[in-house]
Amino acid sequence: xxxxxxxxxxxxxxxxxxxxxxxxxxxxxxxxxxxxxxxxxxxxxxxxxxxxxxxxxxxxxxxxxxxxxxxxxxxxxxxxxxxxxxxxxxxxxxxxxxxxxxxxxxxxxxxxxxxxxxxxxxxxxxxxxxxxxxxxxxxxxxxxxxxxxxxxxxxxxxxxxxxxxxxxxxx
Numbered sequence: 001x002x003x004x005x006x007x008x009x010x011x012x013x014x015x016x017x018x019x020x021x022x023x024x025x026x027x028x029x030x031x032x033x034x035x036x037x038x039x040x041x042x043x044x045x046x047x048x049x050x051x052x053x054x055x056x057x058x059x060x061x062x063x064x065x066x067x068x069x070x071x072x073x074x075x076x077x078x079x080x081x082x083x084x085x086x087x088x089x090x091x092x093x094x095x096x097x098x099x100x101x102x103x104x105x106x107x108x109x110x111x112x113x114x115x116x117x118x119x120x121x122x123x124x125x126x127x128x129x130x131x132x133x134x135x136x137x138x139x140x141x142x143x144x145x146x147x148x149x150x151x152x153x154x155x156x157x158x159x160x161x162x163x164x165x166x167x168x169x170x171x
Contacts (some may be wrong), residue, residue: 006097
């Protein structure tokens with residue numbers, strides 16, 4: 001399987017899981033009417049409509065801001081998809097697939113609902129993390145994959161330079 005194909009498959013899986021979880025939370029589980037629901041000692045479901053970007057930054061109350069965020073999302077997805085098309089590393093392709101799938105999932109929310117549906121709240125004692133969704137988690141993991149891929153490539157480049165004939169690795 002090519003790296004690009006892997007990235008596309010991960011994009012589709014991420015998108016389907018994200019949208020299915022949001023549809024379930026909104027319409028089957030009916031979280032908006034239930035309020036905060038304890039799922040585990042450190043996980044609650046709580047409905048939050050995020051009209052901004054990650055971590056609630058740049059909140060947009062009007063349609064202009066909402067559509068600007070949608071346009072930025074489309075531009076980012078086109079850029080990342082083009083990168084994925086050219087990518088031959090499986091780690092980077094997987095990371096790009098996670099990011100693209102997450103971005104498209106959150107973009108769909110902005111178009112359909114006017115805001116992103118966030119519902120997972122991690123907490124420990126009085127400490128509460130940001131409320132997020134599967135798309136957000138996929139984007140974070142995707143960035144970690146890209147960082148790992150960049151570090152791995154850097155180490156591989158160093159190793160191959162050290163192995164080149166005529167390179168003295170001892171001082």
